[in-house]
Amino acid sequence: MTDAYLPPLSDFAFSAEEEAAIVAAMLEDSPWDKVPAAHKDAIKSAKQRIQTYHLTRHNHQCCYCRTILHGGGYFMIDREHVLPKSIYRPFTFAPWNLSVSCKRCNMQFKKDCVAFVIDADGAGPDDTGANYRLVHPNFDAWDHHLLRTAVQAGGNVLVKFTVLTGSAKGAYHHEYFALKELEIDTFDQAQGMEAIAGSIADQIRKLARQHGQAN
Ligand SMILES: [Zn+2]
Incomplete structure (x- = not known):
């Protein structure tokens, strides 16, 4: 392996x-x-x-x-x-x-x-990664299952997690660790800079679409 x-x-x-x-x-x-x-x-x-x-x-x-x-x-x-x-x-x-x-x-x-x-x-x-529903930190390559996009604008860091197309492991991992919650947290912190945040969010979505399905 x-x-x-x-x-x-x-x-x-x-x-x-x-x-x-x-x-x-x-x-x-x-x-x-x-x-x-x-x-x-x-x-x-x-x-x-x-x-x-x-x-x-x-x-x-x-x-x-x-x-x-x-x-x-x-x-x-x-x-x-x-x-x-x-x-x-x-x-x-x-x-x-x-x-x-x-x-x-x-x-x-x-x-x-x-x-x-x-x-x-x-x-x-x-074991290999095949025995784990989540992305194993030693047996699986995280980047083969998920994409984390982060953009810093001023003091705000916007984060987006994307499950790469076809990765059941990535989808399980995303759900298991409630990665969506991390996104919401960071976007909430970007209050007061909606315009900038919006355009960055668009760019992140675009990037995410290129790599797989957005979650
Ligand atoms: Zn963590």
Whole structure:
């Protein structure tokens, strides 16, 4: 399978010290959150490095909605477990099951939900995007399913999400993360500049039509 993002996931490796710490953490009830004191620093380093790696792969954007996370820090960025760690414990530290998302996508929509997995019992390291109804942050290319168009005019950022023609996955993803809500929010913020916003919105619609069906 071709990795849609750079650097490729196959290039990531935990250090020997991090590996040992992960093995020790996996013996705990909550391996992600409760780590033996002796391994605290190594786990912290493992989490930080995997976060940086995934942020680079997704150009410092949320892997689900493409919100820019650059400089977001603790209050904005979640280390995201695609298959929830509460259910899929063995994949708690698996790089293929990890990514970076905004708090909105993780806390409001993903949570411990597994409705987006087609074969939930068989999900694991041999998965491809075919086992996921949503656009998987490691197995699927987001840009093959959705288009996010953003235009900044003064202090206002106008955003439009378009499901690319024929992408059932893109349509599911759009619905699952209520991406339409993000559009409404941003257009509401553009009050008082309707004329400019209107003409930009026209341009965005035109662009969206060229790429697929507008939602
Ligand atoms: Zn998001």
